[in-house]
Amino acid sequence: MKTPSKTKKLNVAKSQKIIKKRRRVKIGAVLVFLIILVLLLSLFFGILSKPITNIYISGNNYLSDQEVIELGALDNYPSAIKNLSLLIKKRLEKSDLIISAKVKKKGFTRVYIEIEENRPLVFNSSINQTILLDGTTINEKMPSSTLVNYVPDTIYDSFINAIKGIENNVLERVSEILYNPNDVDAERFLLIMDDGNYVYLTLRKFDSINNYINIIKKFGDKKGILYLDSGEYFKVLDN
Known part of the structure; x- marks a missing residue:
């Protein structure tokens, strides 16, 4: 038969074992948590520092x-x-x-x-600004055709809107634009093309230049003046 003192000693020993076991469990849990935390932080900072490739x-x-x-x-x-x-x-x-x-x-x-x-439409030499597709202007000369002279304020906005209607592959062929009114039409313009041809246009028929490439093909290597302000007449220039 166990004496009270022996029983007490056994209980104390068991309690100490349980406490030690709990401590080991807590320490293990903390270590696992710390390892996971370090891994997550490493992953986070790795992603944070990963550059665009x-x-x-x-x-x-x-x-x-x-x-x-x-x-x-x-x-x-x-x-x-x-x-x-x-x-x-x-x-x-x-x-x-x-x-x-x-x-x-x-x-x-x-x-x-x-x-x-917001592609450049035309460089206005009168104000030394480039007019862009949305109508805004910038103080920089960009690759585009050049408006070489003054256009009256009364038709300027209509002119810009007309330029917007020119297809880009045609507009890229325009070197210079001159406001060139006559007695019949105050809204007449002359376009100097980079292939050596000249084109007369009026604001009402500005979009007709979108057919320029197909029209010019009919005349081969001949250079001349294309009157699109009054029909579709091509006058060959003498060399």
Whole structure:
């Protein structure tokens, strides 16, 4: 038969074992938690520091890829997570030269940018400014045709709207534009083409120049004056 003192000693020993076991469990749980925390922090900071690896750009004709990258503040290939698609889009659309931008990410670090350029319409030499597609002006000469003389305020806005209606592949062939009214039409213009031809237009028929390429094909290598202000007459110039 166990004496009270022996029973008491056994109970104390059991209690100590239980306490030690609980301590080991707590320490183990803390260690597991710390390991998981370190792994999560490593993963987080790894993702945070992971840079953009590839940038793909489309829709740009006047802006170079590098200029688009710089406008999007991506020139140093920064952190992918700190440069969300929406932030890049907002940066791009702050530029006067971009109407809209679509930005998507694939594989987290690959950025795809599609822009709609606010392309230059004409450089107005009277005010030394370039008029853009949306009607805004910038104090910079961009590649475009040149309006060489003054256009009256009464028809200037109509002229800009008429230029907007010219297809880009045709407008790119226009070297200079002169306001050239006559006794019959106060809204008459002369377009000097970069292929050596001349085209007369009136504001009411400005969009007829969109057929320029097909019209000129009929005359081969001949150079001359195309009268689109009154029908479709081509006068060959003597060499």
